[in-house]
Amino acid sequence: MKEATAKRIADDLLRPLLNTSWRFFLLVAILGAIVLTGASAWMYQVWNGFGESGKRWPVFWGFYITNFVFWIGISHAGTLISAILRLVNAGWRRPVTRCAEVITAFALMIGAMFPIIHLGRPWLFFWLMPYPNQRRIWPNFRSPLVWDFFAISTYLTGSVLFLVLPMIPDFALVRDKTTGVRRKFYGTLALGWQGTTKQWHRLESAMQIMAIAIIPVAVSVHTIVSFDFSMAPVPGWHSTIFGPYFVAGAIFSGIAALIIAMAGLRKFLHLEDYLHPVHFANLGKLLLMMSLLWTYFVFAERLTTWYGNGTSEMNVFWVTQTGSYSPLYWTMVICNFVIPFPILSLRRTRTVTGCVIASCSVVVGMWLERFLIVVPTLGHKYLPYSWGPYQPSKVEIMIMISTFAAMGLLYTLFAKFVPIISIWELKVGEHPFPIEAAAQVKEHAILRTNP
Amino acid sequence: MSVLYALYSEPDDVQKAVDNLRKAGVPEREIVVISSEPIEEYEFSHRDKATWLYWIAGGGGALGLTFGTWLTRMTELAWPLPTGGMPIVAWWPNLIVMFELTMLGGILATVITLFITAKIPTRENTLYDRAVSDGKILVGVESPAEGARNAIEKALGAGFVGGR
Amino acid sequence: MAHRWGMTVDLDRCTGCGACVTACHAENNIAVVGDAQAAKSRAMHWIRVERYWEGDFPDVRLKFRPVMCQQCDAAPCEPVCPTYASHHTEEGLNAQVYNRCIGTRYCANACPYNVRFFDFYNPQWPKPLHLQLNPDVSVREVGVMEKCTFCVQRISAAEIDAKAEKRELKDGEITPACVQSCSAKALVFGDLNDPESEVSRLSRSTRGAKLLEELGTLPKVTYLARQTQV
Numbered sequence: 001m002k003e004a005t006a007k008r009i010a011d012d013l014l015r016p017l018l019n020t021s022w023r024f025f026l027l028v029a030i031l032g033a034i035v036l037t038g039a040s041a042w043m044y045q046v047w048n049g050f051g052e053s054g055k056r057w058p059v060f061w062g063f064y065i066t067n068f069v070f071w072i073g074i075s076h077a078g079t080l081i082s083a084i085l086r087l088v089n090a091g092w093r094r095p096v097t098r099c100a101e102v103i104t105a106f107a108l109m110i111g112a113m114f115p116i117i118h119l120g121r122p123w124l125f126f127w128l129m130p131y132p133n134q135r136r137i138w139p140n141f142r143s144p145l146v147w148d149f150f151a152i153s154t155y156l157t158g159s160v161l162f163l164v165l166p167m168i169p170d171f172a173l174v175r176d177k178t179t180g181v182r183r184k185f186y187g188t189l190a191l192g193w194q195g196t197t198k199q200w201h202r203l204e205s206a207m208q209i210m211a212i213a214i215i216p217v218a219v220s221v222h223t224i225v226s227f228d229f230s231m232a233p234v235p236g237w238h239s240t241i242f243g244p245y246f247v248a249g250a251i252f253s254g255i256a257a258l259i260i261a262m263a264g265l266r267k268f269l270h271l272e273d274y275l276h277p278v279h280f281a282n283l284g285k286l287l288l289m290m291s292l293l294w295t296y297f298v299f300a301e302r303l304t305t306w307y308g309n310g311t312s313e314m315n316v317f318w319v320t321q322t323g324s325y326s327p328l329y330w331t332m333v334i335c336n337f338v339i340p341f342p343i344l345s346l347r348r349t350r351t352v353t354g355c356v357i358a359s360c361s362v363v364v365g366m367w368l369e370r371f372l373i374v375v376p377t378l379g380h381k382y383l384p385y386s387w388g389p390y391q392p393s394k395v396e397i398m399i400m401i402s403t404f405a406a407m408g409l410l411y412t413l414f415a416k417f418v419p420i421i422s423i424w425e426l427k428v429g430e431h432p433f434p435i436e437a438a439a440q441v442k443e444h445a446i447l448r449t450n451p
Numbered sequence: 452m453s454v455l456y457a458l459y460s461e462p463d464d465v466q467k468a469v470d471n472l473r474k475a476g477v478p479e480r481e482i483v484v485i486s487s488e489p490i491e492e493y494e495f496s497h498r499d500k501a502t503w504l505y506w507i508a509g510g511g512g513a514l515g516l517t518f519g520t521w522l523t524r525m526t527e528l529a530w531p532l533p534t535g536g537m538p539i540v541a542w543w544p545n546l547i548v549m550f551e552l553t554m555l556g557g558i559l560a561t562v563i564t565l566f567i568t569a570k571i572p573t574r575e576n577t578l579y580d581r582a583v584s585d586g587k588i589l590v591g592v593e594s595p596a597e598g599a600r601n602a603i604e605k606a607l608g609a610g611f612v613g614g615r
Numbered sequence: 616m617a618h619r620w621g622m623t624v625d626l627d628r629c630t631g632c633g634a635c636v637t638a639c640h641a642e643n644n645i646a647v648v649g650d651a652q653a654a655k656s657r658a659m660h661w662i663r664v665e666r667y668w669e670g671d672f673p674d675v676r677l678k679f680r681p682v683m684c685q686q687c688d689a690a691p692c693e694p695v696c697p698t699y700a701s702h703h704t705e706e707g708l709n710a711q712v713y714n715r716c717i718g719t720r721y722c723a724n725a726c727p728y729n730v731r732f733f734d735f736y737n738p739q740w741p742k743p744l745h746l747q748l749n750p751d752v753s754v755r756e757v758g759v760m761e762k763c764t765f766c767v768q769r770i771s772a773a774e775i776d777a778k779a780e781k782r783e784l785k786d787g788e789i790t791p792a793c794v795q796s797c798s799a800k801a802l803v804f805g806d807l808n809d810p811e812s813e814v815s816r817l818s819r820s821t822r823g824a825k826l827l828e829e830l831g832t833l834p835k836v837t838y839l840a841r842q843t844q845v
Contacts, residue, residue, distance in 0.1 A: 006487075006586040049757045050718070051735030056656045058729045060720035120718015120733065120758025127698050127717050130522060137715070138526030142537055142544045143697040145719055150551040158558045165562070168571070173487060176584035191572035194579055198499035199569040200489035205504045206565040210558060213508070217554045224547065232725035233691050233830055378724055382827050383682070385665035386729035388656050427488045533703040534693035536833070544694075 006427055013419045013426075014177060016269050024416065031409035038402020041395045042117055050120050052395045059378040059390035064118035065228075067400050069370040070253070071111030072152070072225050073246075074363075077254025078104030079159040080218040081286075083211035092282055094429040095274045098422045099265055100258050101163040106410040107257070108156045110403050115148065117399060144227045151224040155217050162210045165203060168193050169424045222250040229373060236316035236377035241304075245297040252290035252336070253366035256359035259283050261411065263356045265420055274421055277352055284355040287362065288344035295337045315380045324389070325376045328368050335365025454578045455600065455614035456483075456591030457607035462493050464610060468590045469495040471606035477592055477599065483578055485589040502568070508561045515556020519549035580612065618784070619707040620765050621807035621835040622794070623817040624681055627842055628801035631664050631679035635793035635802065639683075642766060642792035644752045646738030659732035661763040662793050678841070681802070683793065684709060684730045684763035685826060685834030692722035692731060700760070706770075707807075707835060711762055718758040727827050731762045765804070766791035786812040807835060 045052040055062050078100035085093035116125045128149045130139050139146045171190035175183055193199065226246035229237040259280060266275040302321075305313050320329045340358035343349045375390050392400075414420070459465050465484060472482050479498070490496040523545040531539045566572070578591045590610070595603050604611055639645065639662045648657055662683035669676045686709050693701050693709065700715035701722045711731075723731040737757040740748065748754065751768040755761050766789075773789045786805050794802040805814030817823070822839040 010584070049736035050733070051652065051657065055720075055733070055735070057658075057732060058656075058723070060723045060733060115719075118719075120716070120720065120760075121756075122717075122758075124717045127715075130526060135715075137530060137699055139697050140532075140534065140694070140699050141523045141527065141548050142534060142541050142694040143721070144695060145697040145721060147544070147547045147551075149697075150548050154551045154555040154558075157555060161558065161562050165565070169487070173584045176581040192574060192576055193571060194576050195485045195487055195583060197484045197486075197490075197496055199571075200486070201500050202502065202504065202565050202569045204489060205502050206561050209505060209508045209561045213554050213557050213561075217551070220547075220550060220554075228721075231695065232721075233727060233832070234724065381729060382727050382830075383665065383729060385663075385667065385680075385682075424488045532699050534696070534699070534701070535691060535703070536689035537694055 009426055010173065010177065010423055012271075012273065013421055013423050014174060016415060017174065017182075017417065017419065018178070020416070024412070027412055028409065031405045031412065034405035035402050035409055038399045038405070041398040041402070045117075045395050046122060052393060054391050054393040054396055056388060056390065058381060058386050058388050059375055061118070061374050061378060062390050063371075063392045063396040063400055064114045066367070066371045066374050067403060068111055068114035068118070069225055069246075069374070070367050071107050071114065071403065072222060073250035073253045073366060073370070074257045075104045075107035075111060075155075075159075075254065076218055076222060076247070076250035077107075077256075077258040078102065079155075079162050079214050080104075080251065081255065081258070083162070083214045083218075086207065086211045087215075091429055092279060094425045095271075095421045096258075096262065096279055096283070097425070098163070098166070098418075099261055099420050101159065102411065102414050102420070103254070103257055103261055104159045105156070105163050106407055106414075108152065108159065109410075110406055112152050112156065113403075115145070144224065144231050147224045147227060151217070151221045155214075155221045158210065158214045158217055162207075162214055165206060165210070166422050166425065167418060169195060169203070170419050170422060173423055174419070219247055222247045229377075234377055234381055235310065235312035236305075236380075237373075239301065239304075241297065241301050245301060248290060248293045248297055249366060249369060252287070252294050253363060255283055255287045255290060256362035256366070259287065259355050259359040260363070263352060264411075265415065266352070269415065269420065271421065274426070280352045280355045281347075281350050284344045284350045284358070287340065287355070287358060291337055291340050291344070291362070298333075312380075312382045315384075316377050319380055320372055320376050325372060329372055332365045332368040332372060335361045335368065453595065453614065454591055454593055455595055455603050455607070456578060456580065456589055456612055457610035458580060458582055458587040458589055458612050459610045460587060462490055462496075462588065464608075465588045465590055466493050466495050468607050468610065471608065472590070472592065472603065475599065475602040475606040477595070477603060477606075481592050481595070483589075483591045483593060485579065485583055485591070487583050487586060490588070504561065504564055504568075507564045508557045511560020512553045512557035514560070516549055516553040518556065519552030520545075522552070523548050617705055617707075617808065618806045619808040619835070620686070620770065621707075621805065621814050621818060621837070622683075622686075622765070622791075623803045623814055623820075623823070623837045623839060625801045625803075625817075625839040626678075626680060627839065628799040629664070629679045629681060630799050630801075631666060631677075632798065633664055634796040634798060635662050635681060636660050636664060638792040638796035639763070641747060642749055642752070643764070644738075644748050644754050645761075646734070646740075646754075647744070648736070652735065657733075657735050659734075659761065661730070661732070661761070663730075680838070681793070682728060682730060682826070683836070684765075685728055685832065685836045686763075686765060688833035688835065689831060691725040691727065691830075691832060695721045695725045697721075708765060708767060709762070710767075711760060711764070713753060713755050713759045713761065716759040718760065720760065722760055727830055727832065731760050734759055734761065 082097040082100050116122050119125055128139055128146060168191055171186045172193040175186040175190045178186060223243040223246065226242035230239055230242035232238065262275050265271055305317050319325055339361040343354045343358045379388050379390060457468060469482060484495055524540055527540050578593055580589055583589050590607060592603050643661060645659050645661060662681055665680040665682055667678045669678060688707065690709050693703055697719060698715045698717055700712045702710055704710045720733055723733060734755050734757050738754055769791060770789050773784060777784045786809060789804065791804050794804045803814050803817055805812040807815055807818060809815060817839065818837040820839055823837040824840060825834045826838060
C-alpha cells in the first residue's frame with residue numbers, strides 16, 4: 001500500500017480522536033442528562049415499589065420486556081453481520097465491521113439491563129447466577145431465564161472480545177502518532193502491541209475462530225430470547241416458529257440500526273470517503289432481503305394460527321388484526337414492509353437517504369412487533385374473565401427513552417476515543433477512495449463524486 | 452536486551468534483508484519483522500503461520516462442554532426440586548446451557564492463547580520504532596551474538612537505523 | 616403413603632357470595648391494596664369468583680366459577696422460575712417460596728389460569744387491621760409473587776397434631792379457609808390418594824371436569840358441572 005494513502009487514512013480516522021469541538025460536549029451533555037433522568041426514574045420505581053410501572057394483573061410483562069427483546073435484537077447487527085462478512089471475505093466489509101460490532105456490544109449491555117430493571121426485587125438479580133451460596137440452592141436450569149443469562153453473557157463476552165481484539169493494533173497506531181497523556185493512555189490500551197509477523201498471524205487466526213464461534217452463539221441468543229415466550233403454554237406464544245422468527249427479526253432490526261449509525265458517523269465525522277453509497281446500497285439490499293424474510297415469517301405465523309382456528313389463539317389473533325391492538329399491528333406492517341420494500345427495491349431510491357428512511361421505519365416497526373408479541377397475549381389468555389389491558393406508565397416511557405439516549409451517548413464516546421473504522425484492516429484491503437474506486441463500482445449510479 | 456534493526460518502505464527490500472540475515476547465519480527465530488498491517492504474498496510474511504490455535508479452541512470448547520455438563524447435572528442433583536413434572540436432570544434444557552458454555556470455552560481458550568502466543572500484554576518492547584506506524588516495515592534481530600553485529604548490520608543494508 | 620391434596624368445586628352449589636374470597640384474605644394475610652390500585656386490577660384475590668353471563672337479554676343466565684390455584688401436577692409456572700421459588704412439594708402442592716422469589720413474574724405469565732399475583736407495593740395494614748394478621752402466615756414484601764397455597768399452614772398444623780398424637784389424619788380434618796367459609800358447601804378439600812375421602816369420591820363423579828384440561832397441566836381441582844337450569 002502506498003505510504004501516502006496510508007497516511008491519509010490514518011489522518012482522516014484519527015481526526016475525531018484529536019480534535020474536539022463544542023458540539024461534542026453539547027451532545028454528550030444532552031444525552032447524559034437524558035440518561036440520568038432515566039436512571040432516576042428507575043431509582044424512583046425501586047424506591048416506591050414496582051407499582052410505579054404500568055404492569056397489572058394479568059399483563060405482568062410490558063415495556064421492559066419489549067425493550068429487552070428489542071435491544072437484544074438490535075445487537076444482532078454487529079457481530080453477526082461482521083462475522084459472516086469476515087468469513088465470506090467480503091471486501092466491502094472493512095469500513096463497516098467495527099461500527100457494527102460496537103452496536104452489538106452497547107445494545108447488549110443496554111438490553112441486558114432490562115431483565116434487571118423489570119425484576120420485582122432487582123437487588124437480588126445475582127440469584128440468577130450459578131455460584132455456591134449459603135442458601136445452598138443453584139439456579140433452575142430448566143428456566144428459560146437462566147438460559148438467557150448464559151446465552152447473553154456468552155454473547156456479550158464473545159462480542160466484546162471480537163470488538164476489542166482488532167482494536168489493539170489501532171491503539172498501537174494511535175500510541176505512536178500521539179504524545180503526552182494520549183500516548184500513555186493508548187499505550188496502555190495497546191498492551192505493548194508490536195506488529196510482528198507472528199502477532200498478525202495469531203490475531204487473524206483468532207479472529208477467524210471468533211467469527212466461526214460467534215455466529216451460532218448469536219443465533220442461539222435470540223432463539224433463547226424467543227424461548228422466553230414460546231416455552232409458556234399460552235395462546236400466541238406457544239409456537240415452534242418463534243426461534244427462527246425472532247432471529248430473522250433481530251437481524252432485520254439490527255441492520256436497520258447499523259445503517260442509521262453509519263449514516264450518522266458519515267455525516268458528523270465526515271467519513272464520506274470511507275462509508276460510500278455502495279456500503280449503504282449493499283446493506284440496503286440485505287435489509288430488503290430481511291424485510292421479505294420477516295414478512296414471510298409473519299405470514300406463516302398468522303396463517304397457521306388462523307387456519308388452526310383454536311379458540312384461545314383466535315382471541316389473540318383478532319385482537320391484533322381488528323381489535324384494540326390493530327392500529328399498532330398495521331403500523332408495524334407498514335413500517336416493516338410497505339415503506340422499506342419499494343424504497344429498497346428501486347435502485348434510484350436505494351441511496352444513503354433512502355436507506356436511512358427505510359431503516360428508521362424498520363426500527364419503529366420492529367419495536368412495535370416486540371410489543372405486539374408481549375402484550376396482547378398476556379391480556380388475552382384462556383379465561384375471558386381475566387382479560388385486561390395495559391398502559392405504560394411515565395416511568396416506563398422515561399426509562400425507554402433514556403436507553404436510546406444511552407445508546408447515542410455510548411456510541412458518541414466510543415467514536416471519540418477509538419478509531420471508529422478499523423485502520424489496519426482498511427489498509428490491508430487497499431481501500432478504494434471514490435476516484436480510484438469509480439471504475440470498480442460504476443454500476444452504482446448514486447456514487448458520490450469526490451470533492 | 453540488545454537489538455539491531457532497519458526500516459524499509461518496500462516489502463521487496465524486506466524480503467531481501469530477511470534473506471541476507473539468513474545468509475549471515477542469524478537463527479530464524481531471532482529475525483523479527485514488524486509492520487503496521489499484516490502483509491501477505493511474501494515469503495517472510497508466511498513465517499510463524501503454523502498454529503495450534505484451532506485445536507486449542509476446540510479443546511477449550513470441549514472443556515466448556517464438560518464443565519457445562521457437570522454444572523447442570525451436579526446442581527440439579529445437589530438439591531433435587533421437582534418442577535412441572537419434568538425429570539430432575541432434564542437433558543433438553545440442559546443442552547442449551549451446555550452449548551453456551553461450550554462456545555464460551557472455545558472463545559476464552561482462543562483469546563487466552565492469542566495473548567500468550569502473541570506475548571501481550573507486555574510493558575515494553577526494546578525492538579520497536581514509531582516509524583512503523585507511518586507505514587515503514589521494521590526488520591530486526593533480538594539479542595544478536597556479539598561477534599555477529601557487523602555482519603548483521605551489513606546484511607540489513609541501506610535501511611539500517613541502529614540499535615542498542 | 617404421601618398425601619395428595621385436592622379440591623372439588625360444585626358449580627351447582629356455588630352462589631357467588633364471595634365468602635371464600637374474604638376468608639382467604641383474612642387467613643392468608645393478603646394485603647388489601649385499596650380502591651385506586653384495585654381499579655388498576657392489582658387486587659390480589661388468591662381465590663376469585665368468576666362471573667359469566669350467558670345468552671342474550673332477556674334470556675340471560677348467570678354463572679359463577681370460583682377459581683383458585685389449580686395445584687397442577689405438570690404446572691407451567693414451576694419450571695420457568697429461575698430460582699426455584701416456584702416448585703412442587705412431595706404432597707403435590709405448588710409451593711411458592713417468597714424468600715427465593717426475585718419477581719420475574721414469569722410464573723404468572725406461564726399460568727393459564729392467571730391465579731398468581733404480584734406485590735406491586737409493600738403491603739400496609741392500617742390500624743386496626745394489623746390486629747387480625749394471622750401469625751401462621753408470613754407477609755410478603757414488594758416484588759414477590761404470591762398465590763393460593765391450599766392453606767398450607769393449616770395442612771402442616773393438622774399433620775403435626777396427628778403425628779404428635781400418633782394417628783392418621785382423618786378425612787375432613789383439614790379445611791382451607793375458603794372451604795370452611797363456604798355456606799353452600801360447594802368446596803370440598805381432602806386427600807386424593809385416599810380413595811374413600813369425599814374429595815376422591817366427588818372427583819370421580821361423571822359431572823367432574825378439570826379447568827382447561829386440554830392443556831395437559833393435570834390440575835388437582837375438579838369442577839362439578841351444573842345440572843340445574845336456573
